[in-house]
Amino acid sequence: MSFPVVPSQIPWWAVARRWLALYLPLSAVAIAAVAGVVWSRSRVEEALLRLNERDLVSLQSEIIESELRVLVSDLMVLAEGAALRSMLADPSPASEEAVRAEFRRFAQFRGVYDQVRFLNTQGQEVVRVNLVDDAAVLVAPQDLRWKGDRYYFVETLRLERGEVFVSPFDLNVEDGRIEQPLKPTIRFGTPVFDDRGRKRGIVVLNYLGDRLLYKLHRAGITAADHVYLLNPQGYWLKGPRPELEWGFMYASRRGETFARHYPEVWQELRKQRAGAVDTPAGLFTWQYVHPLSAGSRASASLHVRGARGKDPASSYYWVIVSHVGPKILTASRDRLLGVLSPVLGGILVLLGGGTWFLARYRMERQQAVRGLREQELRFRQLAEALDEVFWMTTADGTRFLYVSPAFGLLWERDPAELIASPQLWQEAIHPEDRAQRSEALRRLPQSGGFDIEYRLLLPDGRQRWIWDRGFAVRDEQGRLLRVAGLAEDVTSQREAQERRVATERLAAIGEAMAGLAHESRNALQRSQAVLEMLARRVQGRDDALELIAELQRAQYYLRDLYEQVRTFAATPVLRRVPANLVALAQQTWDDLLAARNGCHARLLLEGDQPVPICSVDPHAMQQVFRNIFENAIEAADGQANPCAPSTLPAVRCSHQSTDHERTPHSMPTMVVQTPSTEAVVHLSWTACEHAGRPAWRLAIRDEGPGLSPEQAQRIFDPFFTTKVRGTGLGMAIARRLVESHQGRISVGDAAAGAEIIIVLPAEVS
Amino acid sequence: MTEPLRVALADDEPLIRRWLEETFRDMGHLVVASAANGRELVEACLTLRPTLVVSDIRMPVLDGIEAALAIARDAPAPIILVSAYHDEDLIARATASQVMGYLIKPIERPDLETAVAIACRRFQQLCDAQRAAADLARTLEERKLIERAKGVLMKHAHLDEEQAHRRMQRMASDTNRKLADVARLILAAQEARDLFS
Incomplete structure (x- = not known):
């Protein structure tokens, strides 16, 4: 049961389509996952960065504030210092020297002040310590300058006790020129009072802004590109590039402000003291630093005043801005992408390969499944198209694995029923034949197959012959796996065979009969001779002559019977000539009536077409007509007895025709009663077609009782007769003769009476 | 019968x-x-x-x-x-x-009676026909002989057909022979003459 499945190459594009269907969603998921990771990571990083930047600027502002707080303390310590006080109270070289020593010590230890000075109320430097190369150096008295015109002197001298002046953060200017290298400086000043409360001068500390900027720088080494320090005007104190810094100190750099470079940030920055803003240029995070309020916090009594400012606490401030460039902002994402891209690439490649193989595999599987399904379908179609029952059972034959639908037709049971109850098969077999199949099944493992015939006993009692063949289906080791088989309805073959046997027997009988009939002629001749001689010898003895006449009739009957048998058994030899069938029939009818002396019967011709001309053997056709007419007349006999029941044989042969009344001259003749009723036989004809050729159809119908279905079916069988007398060969001979003319004879379906139809090929003119 | x-x-x-x-x-x-x-x-x-x-x-x-x-x-x-x-x-x-x-x-007997009657009649007819045919053949033969003899006479006696025929008739009646026999004699004589000449 193996069907070759045509192996079809799977085209690459079909695989590619399947592959795309698999690969695209999967790769999309992979990409989305990586993108998600990157996105969330970068979000986190960004958030961290923001926080970091905020903390950073906050820290830096604190650094600045705490740094400045210390500065203010330093200033106050110096201004209120004992050495300075005693010098003011008692100006002497010794006390001046003590102040100088203190200032020098202070500058040395602190190390953050470029200059530590004491100026008198006129603006003359009294003590001045410079920091040169980290060493505090007292400036000689001849080098001390007058600074009475400087803004920090003027501003500071105006202050009251406890107030501190803080200069803007700018570059140190010496002798009217910006000191080189640049020396960013913040000047702190506070007035100095003597014990009597008179203002005697000021202490000024030049704070080295570098240190502050350095600290800012140190604290700012983070993600940020730059940490800027801006003054309220937006000038860079610490900028992205040195040439942008200190713009307000140089006439040439007047416009170089943060506001000019990042106007939108500047806008935001002006609104809030702390905040962050994203711009195309990057992330800016800022916080305001209020060094003066920081100073005031250090001491409640202090009043820090910014340069020229009315409200120092709010107007004196710087802004710390951290600027994280767009590159840094996206750096983490780029880094992640840099790491994940090859990974993603690898995943995509692996995925591509994997899904390709998967797609191929699935296509192949699908094809294989389709192939199997196709195979199964073909098998089913084959099995279901078969008239034979295809069956398959387990090795022991106890369970049916498959049975084709033909089972339903043959067994007249539902195949599904058989699967459920396998004994149905066996039970349907005729009891006498049952053992046959079970025995065959039992021997199957050894025999390898069986070939049996048995009868089925159908539910309605009919029998059906089944030809059942079983085959052992074995595995490679030769173990019995299953039993497969074919069961076929051979009833018709059986019947045909039986019929053939019967026909052959009949033919043999016919041959024997022909021989018998032939040989009988000599015997009949002897008997006839003896009868005649005997009749002569008993001349005048009527009783003896009557007996002889009786014998003579029997002799006639025998003779005619033998002749019919011989005619039937002999192969007809036809001498065909074109003949008018109606005329032939009419002539036969007339002869017949003449033979049946005084029979009242009428033949009605019913047909007005041209008369049927066929190429026939006239003798043979006359015989056919005669045999039919005889039956027709005798059928009417039974009805109305139109002809007296003939004691003579009904059917006679034409060429051997003898006059029944012609008995030996001395024999008494039979007196035949002739009734008054008339038998009517109808003969009609029409043109028709037979075997694709023009033909004539003759219908001969009597008005008798008609034929029963059984009679109609068997009327042409040899030796079938409904008559008390008669050989039962008349219609069989008629059929033989008609068929030897390539014609057909059959029983018609007339409503009343028996109708015989003869169809003969028409003579083609 | x-x-x-x-x-x-x-x-x-x-x-x-x-x-x-x-x-x-x-x-x-x-x-x-x-x-x-x-x-x-x-x-x-x-x-x-x-x-x-x-x-x-x-x-x-x-x-x-x-x-x-x-x-x-x-x-x-x-x-x-x-x-x-x-x-x-x-x-x-x-x-x-x-x-x-x-x-x-x-x-049976009637079959025989019929067949005998027919057979005898047919045989009679056959015999008659055969006799008639023989007569015809002989007549034809004699006519041929006469014609040939006539030819011989016409040639050797220098007679025309009419005269030859009349001479043969006269000879037949003179010798009391059939015309055909006379013709045979003439032909035999002619053959003999051919033989000697």
Whole structure:
């Protein structure tokens, strides 16, 4: 049961389509996952960065504030210092020297002040310590300058006790020129009072802004590109590039402000003291630093005043801005992408390969499944198209694995029923034949197959012959796996065979009969001779002559019977000539009536077409007509007895025709009663077609009782007769003769009476 | 029955022979021979010259058809064959011989009566026809002779046809001979003359 499945190459594009269907969603998921990771990571990083930047600027502002707080303390310590006080109270070289020593010590230890000075109320430097190369150096008295015109002197001298002046953060200017290298400086000043409360001068500390900027720088080494320090005007104190810094100190750099470079940030920055803003240029995070309020916090009594400012606490401030460039902002994402891209690439490649193989595999599987399904379908179609029952059972034959639908037709049971109850098969077999199949099944493992015939006993009692063949289906080791088989309805073959046997027997009988009939002629001749001689010898003895006449009739009957048998058994030899069938029939009818002396019967011709001309053997056709007419007349006999029941044989042969009344001259003749009723036989004809050729159809119908279905079916069988007398060969001979003319004879379906139809090929003119 | 027939019978069955003898006798004929086979029949016919022969076909030694052929040749008489067989072969052979009837057994007396009457009549007709044909042939032959002799006369006696004919007639009546005999003489003389010259 193996069907070759045509192996079809799977085209690459079909695989590619399947592959795309698999690969695209999967790769999309992979990409989305990586993108998600990157996105969330970068979000986190960004958030961290923001926080970091905020903390950073906050820290830096604190650094600045705490740094400045210390500065203010330093200033106050110096201004209120004992050495300075005693010098003011008692100006002497010794006390001046003590102040100088203190200032020098202070500058040395602190190390953050470029200059530590004491100026008198006129603006003359009294003590001045410079920091040169980290060493505090007292400036000689001849080098001390007058600074009475400087803004920090003027501003500071105006202050009251406890107030501190803080200069803007700018570059140190010496002798009217910006000191080189640049020396960013913040000047702190506070007035100095003597014990009597008179203002005697000021202490000024030049704070080295570098240190502050350095600290800012140190604290700012983070993600940020730059940490800027801006003054309220937006000038860079610490900028992205040195040439942008200190713009307000140089006439040439007047416009170089943060506001000019990042106007939108500047806008935001002006609104809030702390905040962050994203711009195309990057992330800016800022916080305001209020060094003066920081100073005031250090001491409640202090009043820090910014340069020229009315409200120092709010107007004196710087802004710390951290600027994280767009590159840094996206750096983490780029880094992640840099790491994940090859990974993603690898995943995509692996995925591509994997899904390709998967797609191929699935296509192949699908094809294989389709192939199997196709195979199964073909098998089913084959099995279901078969008239034979295809069956398959387990090795022991106890369970049916498959049975084709033909089972339903043959067994007249539902195949599904058989699967459920396998004994149905066996039970349907005729009891006498049952053992046959079970025995065959039992021997199957050894025999390898069986070939049996048995009868089925159908539910309605009919029998059906089944030809059942079983085959052992074995595995490679030769173990019995299953039993497969074919069961076929051979009833018709059986019947045909039986019929053939019967026909052959009949033919043999016919041959024997022909021989018998032939040989009988000599015997009949002897008997006839003896009868005649005997009749002569008993001349005048009527009783003896009557007996002889009786014998003579029997002799006639025998003779005619033998002749019919011989005619039937002999192969007809036809001498065909074109003949008018109606005329032939009419002539036969007339002869017949003449033979049946005084029979009242009428033949009605019913047909007005041209008369049927066929190429026939006239003798043979006359015989056919005669045999039919005889039956027709005798059928009417039974009805109305139109002809007296003939004691003579009904059917006679034409060429051997003898006059029944012609008995030996001395024999008494039979007196035949002739009734008054008339038998009517109808003969009609029409043109028709037979075997694709023009033909004539003759219908001969009597008005008798008609034929029963059984009679109609068997009327042409040899030796079938409904008559008390008669050989039962008349219609069989008629059929033989008609068929030897390539014609057909059959029983018609007339409503009343028996109708015989003869169809003969028409003579083609 | 106008004239009794002299009948020769043949059948290998004594009973049938007996029935035939009885029946013919009863019909008023004379049975001159009753043979058991074809040879006996032919011999009887040669000596007894029957006027009717009725024979079975299948018989030992010589069958009816062969016998009929011999009889028709040497002692012509109407022949009726009676047989239980009527296959094509037999019929073909029978028609080739000069049989006047062919009856299929079983037969009864009326069959015989009819067949005998017909056979005798047919035989008579046949004989008449044969005689007429012979006469015609002879006449034709004589006419030819006369014409040739006339030719000879016309040539040697320098006569025209009319004169030659008249001379031959005169010679016939003078010598009391038939005209044909005269013609033969002339032709013989002519042949003799051709021989000597």
